[in-house]
Amino acid sequence: MKTEVTRAAPLLALALAMPAAADAADADRTIIVTAPGETDAAEARADKTPGGTDVVAHEDYADKSIVSLRDTLAFSPGVYLQPRFGQEVRIAIRGSGLSRGYHMRGITLLQDGVPINLADDNGDFQELEPIFFDHLEVYRGANALRFGSGTLGGAINGVTPTGRTAGGVYLRGDAGSFDSVRGLVSAGVASDRVDAWGAVSADTSDGDRDHARRHSLRFHGNVGMKLADRITTRLYASYNNIDQQLPGALTYDEALTTPRQANAGSVAGDQARDIESLRLQNRTSFDFGRAKLDVGVFLNAKSLYHPIFQVVDQKSVDRGGYVRLDYAGGPVEATLGGELRVGDVNSKRFVNNAGKRGARTFDAKQDARTATLYGELRFKPVETLSLIAGGIYADGMREQHETFNSFAGGTVDNRGRADFDSFSPKFGLLFEPVAGVQVYGNYSRSAEFPGFIELAQVSTFVPLDAQTAWTAEIGTRGQAGVVSWDLSLYRADVKDELLQYTVSADIPASTFNAGKTRHEGIEAAVEFAPVDWLRLRQVYSYSNFRFRGDVEFGDNRLPVVPRHVYRAELRLGTDALHIAPNLEWVPQGPYADYSNTVRTPGYALLGFTAGARVTRGIDAFLDVRNLTGKKAIGDIGAVIAATDASAIYYPVERRAVAAGLRARF
Numbered sequence: 001m002k003t004e005v006t007r008a009a010p011l012l013a014l015a016l017a018m019p020a021a022a023d024a025a026d027a028d029r030t031i032i033v034t035a036p037g038e039t040d041a042a043e044a045r046a047d048k049t050p051g052g053t054d055v056v057a058h059e060d061y062a063d064k065s066i067v068s069l070r071d072t073l074a075f076s077p078g079v080y081l082q083p084r085f086g087q088e089v090r091i092a093i094r095g096s097g098l099s100r101g102y103h104m105r106g107i108t109l110l111q112d113g114v115p116i117n118l119a120d121d122n123g124d125f126q127e128l129e130p131i132f133f134d135h136l137e138v139y140r141g142a143n144a145l146r147f148g149s150g151t152l153g154g155a156i157n158g159v160t161p162t163g164r165t166a167g168g169v170y171l172r173g174d175a176g177s178f179d180s181v182r183g184l185v186s187a188g189v190a191s192d193r194v195d196a197w198g199a200v201s202a203d204t205s206d207g208d209r210d211h212a213r214r215h216s217l218r219f220h221g222n223v224g225m226k227l228a229d230r231i232t233t234r235l236y237a238s239y240n241n242i243d244q245q246l247p248g249a250l251t252y253d254e255a256l257t258t259p260r261q262a263n264a265g266s267v268a269g270d271q272a273r274d275i276e277s278l279r280l281q282n283r284t285s286f287d288f289g290r291a292k293l294d295v296g297v298f299l300n301a302k303s304l305y306h307p308i309f310q311v312v313d314q315k316s317v318d319r320g321g322y323v324r325l326d327y328a329g330g331p332v333e334a335t336l337g338g339e340l341r342v343g344d345v346n347s348k349r350f351v352n353n354a355g356k357r358g359a360r361t362f363d364a365k366q367d368a369r370t371a372t373l374y375g376e377l378r379f380k381p382v383e384t385l386s387l388i389a390g391g392i393y394a395d396g397m398r399e400q401h402e403t404f405n406s407f408a409g410g411t412v413d414n415r416g417r418a419d420f421d422s423f424s425p426k427f428g429l430l431f432e433p434v435a436g437v438q439v440y441g442n443y444s445r446s447a448e449f450p451g452f453i454e455l456a457q458v459s460t461f462v463p464l465d466a467q468t469a470w471t472a473e474i475g476t477r478g479q480a481g482v483v484s485w486d487l488s489l490y491r492a493d494v495k496d497e498l499l500q501y502t503v504s505a506d507i508p509a510s511t512f513n514a515g516k517t518r519h520e521g522i523e524a525a526v527e528f529a530p531v532d533w534l535r536l537r538q539v540y541s542y543s544n545f546r547f548r549g550d551v552e553f554g555d556n557r558l559p560v561v562p563r564h565v566y567r568a569e570l571r572l573g574t575d576a577l578h579i580a581p582n583l584e585w586v587p588q589g590p591y592a593d594y595s596n597t598v599r600t601p602g603y604a605l606l607g608f609t610a611g612a613r614v615t616r617g618i619d620a621f622l623d624v625r626n627l628t629g630k631k632a633i634g635d636i637g638a639v640i641a642a643t644d645a646s647a648i649y650y651p652v653e654r655r656a657v658a659a660g661l662r663a664r665f
Helices: 002-022 037-046 069-073 141-147 252-257 264-268
Strands: 053-057 079-085 088-093 107-111 135-140 154-159 168-176 180-190 194-205 214-228 231-245 272-287 291-307 311-329 332-353 356-382 385-405 410-434 437-448 467-480 483-495 498-501 510-513 516-531 534-547 564-573 577-586 603-615 618-625 633-636 649-651 656-664
Touching: 037 053, 037 135, 069 079, 069 088, 069 135, 079 633, 079 649, 088 107, 107 141, 135 141, 141 154, 141 332, 141 356, 141 410, 141 437, 141 467, 168 618, 180 656, 252 633, 252 649, 311 356
Parallel strands: 107 154
Antiparallel strands: 053 135, 079 088, 135 154, 168 180, 168 656, 180 194, 194 214, 214 231, 231 272, 272 291, 291 311, 311 332, 332 356, 356 385, 385 410, 410 437, 437 467, 467 483, 483 516, 498 510, 516 534, 534 564, 564 577, 577 603, 603 618, 618 656, 633 649
16 A cells, blocks of 8 residues: 555646646745745854855755755765665765765764754664755764764754745656656745644655665654744654665676676565654744754654564664754854753564564664763954864763573573763864955864664674764865855874674674774865856865774775765756756775775766756756766775675666656745
């Protein structure tokens, strides 16, 4: 039944869009929002940060078939994104979690300011539905302190519309290669004291590889109320039902010659990741003039059914709260805040009988806590100079009570616990020599605590240290005439980096603390817009990640992330009719292993998007990817030493075409 509903919803959206949008009275721009105020405010906050930040508006990716964060953040400088399959992507900033071949680590993901990460800081980014967003805020590294994040990678916050920013009805649908169909219906209303917005999206696709079928059905909505002249509150609710088959990784030769095929073990085990989750949250704001106080609570309930080497069956509940005070008075601005996340997981595993539960192999209860206190002071001795100092204190606990383990003979009573705490200071300055041009620098510490994936490995609870780093960053951003830019150079000296290596094709990665490593690089974005109908945007990343005098690996390069990645898009035309060819170029692929014995080949992928005004209130768009059908390796699961038989490679997406309609009324 769910399959029919999932397939029908986007088709219904398309059918409704055609006649309804044709009579639209005021729909000059058929994107998800009509009011730019929230995006402008986000950009103003980013401009006060002495480091790498970026705000991505929905209009920047509206012509794409929006499936994953890759589609929204492809032109966000410093964000490395590589599709694995479907909505599964690798996401890394400054080398965060670069050896994690699944899920996500080292970045705080938020929706409307509330973390998606579980209480142990791991998470499934598939629960963020990018088609809903008004805009995304990207704060790289310690610049994410305002979100309570103290990780190496920083934070990404997806902001959804409200009834005040996106009134009326918005419809969107697209269909394309691999029997892919995707649709969205959203609506917003507002009165003097109350507003509401809600959206439903549905997605189905056979995937560009065998055994990669996916279905999803999602809802997100919010209701805002003005309780008094200076007090407002907003309630949010999100529901996700996501089914994704896993095609698995391939060998080097398979990925480059027969990228469509699935890993034989993935097919035999009918490997998949099925998620059902419900998130509820509230934010209440008090406006005291110079000071603004936000207080919030949240509850996340999630079910994960995950046949892999065994059937992983987990049910988790996370809850928490946060408080943030922002003050601005004359030359002094300050932010103070705190957050608490508490979660418990009922974790079970079973023998995988072709994707079904067999005999029970593992049973444990996992409890986690992550708490932060943070503050930042910004002082302007003169109008063109800001001095910034701040810090974040983080406290964490991970505890597992294992009650059954078939490898240990059945019923057991094994307990493991790890406690962490760390203080990470930050210092920075922001200088504006002329209007519209900024120069900045900062020096900061970061700390990442291991989660259950690292600590509770296949058969035992493993003691690990927190990963810490000191990062220096300098950069500039601004606009001069037809050119705008964003440039950051950083160097992070990392201690006890959490690295994974694959034990075998079927066993999840084991984790160890490396000694000293260094992550340094360049994050650059340059845009030329000489006339209204011409825009060239480019992003470039240089990533030099290495061991430093390691006993086993010496000064070898860390695998997975290429040294050079370049993307460009040239948009020709106006909203009435435009085309935008794009390029992704990796001159030389990264190493696949810590031993630096195998390196993947470089590649160049060509594509384009296009859009046209059909009539007032309705637009058509086209998204073509990998136009030449290039066969290449996009992502890797790192190993100690790769061989010809190592099934660790994920091919780039095959050629794909999608076309759709957007309507607002």
